[in-house]
Structures are given as structure tokens and as C-alpha cells.
Amino acid sequence: MxxxxxxxxxxxxxxxxxxxxxxxxxxxxxxxxxxxxxxxxxxxxxxxxxxxxxxxxxxxxxxxxxxxxxxxxxxxxxxxxxxxxxxxxxxxAAFKVSSLYKQKCSSCHGVNGGGIIGPKLLGKSAEEVHQALTDFKSGKRKNYVMYGLLSKMDEAQLKSLSDEIGSFEQKLKAYQQQ
Ligand code: HEC
Known part of the structure; x- marks a missing residue:
């Protein structure tokens, strides 16, 4: 047990x-x-x-x-x-322009004739410009805008503008040489 x-x-x-x-x-x-x-x-x-x-x-x-x-x-x-x-x-403006050019022409041709809406005027001779302006005014060369502008101008103004524009290139050159 x-x-x-x-x-x-x-x-x-x-x-x-x-x-x-x-x-x-x-x-x-x-x-x-x-x-x-x-x-x-x-x-x-x-x-x-x-x-x-x-x-x-x-x-x-x-x-x-x-x-x-x-x-x-x-x-x-x-x-x-x-x-x-x-x-x-x-x-x-690289050079000064007449107030006539500035007021009547610069808006389309540029402050110094470089061209905007209107063609470049810089480099054109006074004779070329005068011929163009005369033709626009007489209607020989047809352009409504140029005709309207020039119709109120006398020959003295056309001549002075032409001479001025004809001198643009020289003025620009003088400015660039400064
Ligand atoms: C509203 C715009 C306008 C203004 C302002 C204007 N022109 Fe023009 N101009 C033109 C246009 C556009 C032509 C091109 C017309 C064409 O060839 O038929 C032109 C053409 C000319 C040409 C001929 C250029 C070329 O290559 O045969 C001369 C120069 C000219 N303008 C001078 C002037 C003078 C100077 C003034 C100021 C009294 C003037 N224009 C103001 C628009 C303008």
C-alpha cells in the first residue's frame, strides 16, 4: 500500500x-x-x-x-x-525734329522717320521726299491719308518738311557718333 x-x-x-x-x-x-x-x-x-x-x-x-x-x-x-x-x-527721339513734323508726320512715320504705319523716311533725300509730297498733294500719287494731310499745307511747308526729312539720316549719324 x-x-x-x-x-x-x-x-x-x-x-x-x-x-x-x-x-x-x-x-x-x-x-x-x-x-x-x-x-x-x-x-x-x-x-x-x-x-x-x-x-x-x-x-x-x-x-x-x-x-x-x-x-x-x-x-x-x-x-x-x-x-x-x-x-x-x-x-x-535721337535728334530733335520740328514741331510740324512731330505733330503731323511722326505718328505714322516715327519720331525720327524710322517708319511705323507709314514707310521709313529715314535715308530719303530732300528731293525724293519733296517729289513724293508734291505728287500726293496733286493726286498724281494716290494716297487718301497723305492727300488729306498735305492738301492743307502750302508749298513752303512741303519744302521745309522735305528738307528736314532729307537731313534725318545725317542727324541720326551725328547722334550715333556722340
Ligand atoms: C496717318 C498716317 C500718316 C501720316 C500722319 C503721314 N503719313 Fe506719310 N505716308 C503714310 C503712308 C501709309 C504712306 C505710304 C503711301 C503710299 O506709298 O502710297 C506714306 C508715304 C509718305 C511718303 C512717301 C514715302 C515713300 O517711300 O515713297 C512721304 C515722303 C511721306 N509719307 C511723308 C509724310 C510727311 C512729311 C508727313 C507729315 C506732314 C506724313 N507723311 C504724314 C502715312 C502717313
Whole structure:
């Protein structure tokens, strides 16, 4: 009987040990699982970090693009201002003209005869201009605009305008040599 009790006790003890061993294993498993979870969290964190880094480079790229756009815009504005100044300079008188020419002729032929709507007068001789004006006025050369303008002018005005326009080229050369 004692032997039987001893055997049962041993069995129980063994059983208990087994249970303890098993639960130890469980604990280990739990430990491993939590390690795995921790690892996966690290991975997840890394996964989150990577796009953040990418996003940063993207925002940098965008801001560079914006800076370039801004610079291009400013350059365009400057170029436009420069062009405006240039065309203003192109319309600016290089030499003084009579008030008659300025008032009656410059709007179409340019402040210095460079030509706008009307043809370029710069480089024409006084004789050429006088012939043209006479022909316009007489109607030999038909141009409604020039006829209308010249019909109210006398020969003295035609002559002085012709002489003046004939001197434009020399005046421009003198100005350019300054
Ligand atoms: C409203 C615009 C206008 C005005 C203002 C004007 N012209 Fe003209 N002019 C023209 C046009 C357009 C022609 C070209 C006509 C043609 O060839 O048939 C022309 C032609 C001429 C020509 C002949 C040029 C050539 O190549 O044969 C002379 C010279 C001339 N103009 C002088 C004058 C004078 C001087 C004045 C000021 C009194 C004047 N024009 C005012 C528009 C104008």
C-alpha cells in the first residue's frame, strides 16, 4: 500500500513537473511571440519612416520647383520691363525734329522717320521726299491719308518738311557718333 501511495505521489510529482515544464514552454513561447511582435513593430516603424523620408525629399523637390517657377516668373517680368524700355528707347527721339513734323508726320512715320504705319523716311533725300509730297498733294500719287494731310499745307511747308526729312539720316549719324 505504501508503495502504491509512493508511486502515485511520484506520478503526481512528475505530472506537476511536466505541467511546470509545459507552462515554462508556454512562457517561452509567449516571450518569443512578444519578441516577434516587437520585431514586426520595428519593421512597421521602419516601413513608416521610409515614406516619411521620401515625403521630405518630395517636399524639397516641390519647393525647388516652386523656387524655379518664381525665378522664371521674375525673369519674365524683368524681360518684359526691359523690352518695354527698349521699345520706348526705340520710339525716343535721337535728334530733335520740328514741331510740324512731330505733330503731323511722326505718328505714322516715327519720331525720327524710322517708319511705323507709314514707310521709313529715314535715308530719303530732300528731293525724293519733296517729289513724293508734291505728287500726293496733286493726286498724281494716290494716297487718301497723305492727300488729306498735305492738301492743307502750302508749298513752303512741303519744302521745309522735305528738307528736314532729307537731313534725318545725317542727324541720326551725328547722334550715333556722340
Ligand atoms: C496717318 C498716317 C500718316 C501720316 C500722319 C503721314 N503719313 Fe506719310 N505716308 C503714310 C503712308 C501709309 C504712306 C505710304 C503711301 C503710299 O506709298 O502710297 C506714306 C508715304 C509718305 C511718303 C512717301 C514715302 C515713300 O517711300 O515713297 C512721304 C515722303 C511721306 N509719307 C511723308 C509724310 C510727311 C512729311 C508727313 C507729315 C506732314 C506724313 N507723311 C504724314 C502715312 C502717313
Amino acid at each position: 505504501k508503495h502504491i501511495i509512493a508511486a502515485v505521489a511520484t506520478l503526481l510529482a512528475l505530472g506537476a513537473m511536466f505541467v511546470v515544464y509545459q507552462s515554462d514552454k508556454e512562457v517561452n513561447k509567449m516571450g518569443e511571440i512578444s519578441k516577434m511582435i516587437a520585431k514586426s513593430q520595428v519593421k512597421v516603424n521602419l516601413g513608416n519612416n521610409a515614406p516619411v523620408v521620401q515625403q521630405q525629399t518630395q517636399t524639397e523637390a516641390v519647393s525647388n520647383e516652386e523656387i524655379e517657377k518664381e525665378q522664371a516668373k521674375k525673369k519674365k517680368e524683368l524681360d518684359e520691363k526691359l523690352n518695354a524700355l527698349k521699345s520706348k528707347a526705340g520710339n525716343m
